[in-house]
Amino acid sequence: MARSAPTLLAPAPAGSGLAPVMGDPGLPYLGYALDTIRDPAAHFRRRRDRYGPVSWGNFLGRPIISVQGPEAAQTVLGNPEKAFASGPGWHFFIGPFFERGIMLLDFEEHLRHRRIMQQAFTRERLTAYLERIDDSALRSVDSWRPGRARLLPLFRRLTLDMAMDVFLGLEPDRARLRRVERAFMDAVSAGLAFVRFPVPGLRWSRGLKARRELTDFFTGHIPAKRAQGGDDLFAVLCRARSEDGERFSDTDVVNHMIFVLMAAHDTSTIALTTMAYYLARHPEWQERCRAASRAVPTDRVDIAVLDSLTDLDLVLKESLRLCPPVPLLPRVAVRDTSVLGHHIPAGALVAVTTYSNHRLPEHWPDPERFDPERFAPERRGEITHPYAWSPFGGGVHKCIGLHFANLQVKAVMHRLLRSRSWSVPEGYTWELDMSTLPVPKDGLPVTLAPPDPAP
Template sequence: MATLASPAPHSSAPPRFTHWSETIPASAISHIPGEGGPPIVGNTFRMLADPHGFADRMIARYGRVYRNRAFGGWVVALIGAEANELVLFDRDKIFSSEQGWGPILDKLFPRGLMLLDFEHHRADRRALSIAFKPEPMRHYMGALNRGIAARVEAWGAGPMRFYPAIKALTLDLAADSFLGLPWGPEADRINRAFVDMVQASVAPVRVPLPFTQMKRGVDGRAFLVEYFTREVARRRAGDGMGQDMFSQFATATDEAGNPLPVDAVVDHMNFLMMAAHDTITSSATALLLQLALHPHWQEKLREEARAVASTGELAYEDLGKLELTEMAFKEALRLIPPVPSMPRRALRDFEFGGYRIPAGTSVGINVHWTHHSTDYWDEPERFDPTRFTREAERARHKYAWVPFGGGAHMCLGLHFAYMQVKVLMAQLLTRYRVTLEGGSPEWQAWPIPKPRDGLRINLAAV
């Protein structure tokens, strides 16, 4: 159970800490079990080497509330579905997402929707939600069907590395659905910029010194800010306006009817492109890996796709009919969540797991651990989409499965992710049978999971 220690719930007292750069002394959390690791670097390199193994060892030794020093500061880990609910649902507005993600993303994706709090977050989320209404979603559906069908057909039968292929495809789809235009000669630079920014988010060196990953990430952001700023001006002038997501964002208005500031549109688009591009790539790869490992489930999804998309194209109205595909996708997201952990910062004192945790403490939940815990899942390492029947979902703790977050910060684009993956599976599985080449690969766990060998598969025509 969690409670506020001070001040009382719903208090109007201002937070004692207003920016993530303000720190609390280590002595303030010394009563919480844990360890800081070697001088200067703390446990940073231990975590990067094996983040899931490191968490397992810490939980086994210290329990489900522990302190850890990494990436230049102390963090208190809160473990389990109850911790997920406390932090993500955040009934009493204890936790700041902005100050939690700040040390990781402030130089790379500042002011993205995930980095906003409370009223600012609510207002911008409302303005941006116009891009996910039924009419724009129907437009994206058409773009996804066209783009995925053409690319999957072009892959042809034979061996391939799926991860780089689907990464290239999702970037092209984002250009069509999100921007409403094909990539020009800047395509490789744009893709490189996103890759550099994501990798910089877990770089051990947190300042953009020359030749460091952080410097490459900061330079990538500068390039994209210039690119998107130019595009906002063009859309607002009426040039290239359409049903694409960027046009929706560029013309979105706040509650007073005023257009969002240009820099806000740019920051939101920059963050959304990263989130949609890299997380969908990771999630689709995780699903295809499981279908290759479990051919009987692959066949079930193939039969479902043939029954629902008999003409070869999936209609927007038929998305809900791909029930087995959605269950399999959810199970793949359980096994390999695209965001394995989520940080926050406490704005007020609170209690959890028998410990008083002071305001100003950086805290984190471990999505991957919860998704693999025997407390919530029978045989958690086994792929079993039937875990996601409606009956099974109702019987389980609501926050035992949180690949898209939860509460006010639930992923705004989660329905777009479902739509894209369903179209991909319908187009892919009705053309090819998928098998692995070389066995199940090792995965890089952070910052966004991906197979180290690119997921080597073989496609055989069906």
């Protein structure tokens, strides 16, 4: 695209010693939306080369300040001075569809809700969830027939089946699953709609309809969950109480369930698909992880078993580096503040560019290379900053379900490694669709086969 003349977003206060944020608007209305969607790593590298680590550009009619590098990420996500709010940042993208989910709350209200929700993610709860996760993974993977397949839709169906069981305690019903899956996909895709008002048939309108359908779905199940209980996440949230006896209202439960189910379904699907892609591209790592999974002396999976699969953990971390499921983390400045010596005016929309941060060569040598051992204990010194790797965010809004997600993804991959091998054609490289969250445009076609007999 033709470059606009550099302009400052807002003048820095006199005598502050701060630099203004420089940038340019890009295309009318669209700004740099197309560049961000097509290749975010290349786009933000160009911005950094031209303007430095803090710059601004328009995105769908609104200026966004992009902050790059782990130091900037720590300032914004760590938020030690409480200068940034998560809710209004995410609201620009997904607010009408995932309103008042845990990530869209801030400060004291966020902490109150998080304390109640944390009861759903204790080690005791995770242990109980893992039994159901393992059963669900085994059923799903065993149903995958050898031959050509696309792994993205298989993983998407698997994680949704798993969510219906583990999160909702509901028997999988194909017709209901399709409706729920379609609603979640419509709600997620609406966040980057170019037309951001309800025109019938377009993304934004479909997203609003999806939100209504999801609200009706969860609301209809609350009375039974409150009355009958259960060990699924939905039932736990219905009866969870804080130390002061505070509990969620029906509206709170619905808001959190819609958000958590979306987050768990989409992010786990992307993590699994990314791991499968790199393990297909690097069969030596696939065999290395398979050997470890086969060496597990029990057929049942528990937390200790998954903790022992250290190679699989390295692959997961490197996959999350190369393709973080949430590639950009937005915030809004609630007052005048600064990042890396630049003036950030109150009300500014700020984005931490996780996808490009994970590729900065000064923090990740040979950043495009798949190298799981960069996370090995003996190379820990190579990770130069705690926010150089931040696929789960950071600060008080760090993903509340990150331990659940790690267990879920590793349990599924463990089952897959034990019962199937998979490959892609020589020279195959995926192309990502970044119009919502990063997924392969072709669904990741592979050839599934039984693994070679154990030696």
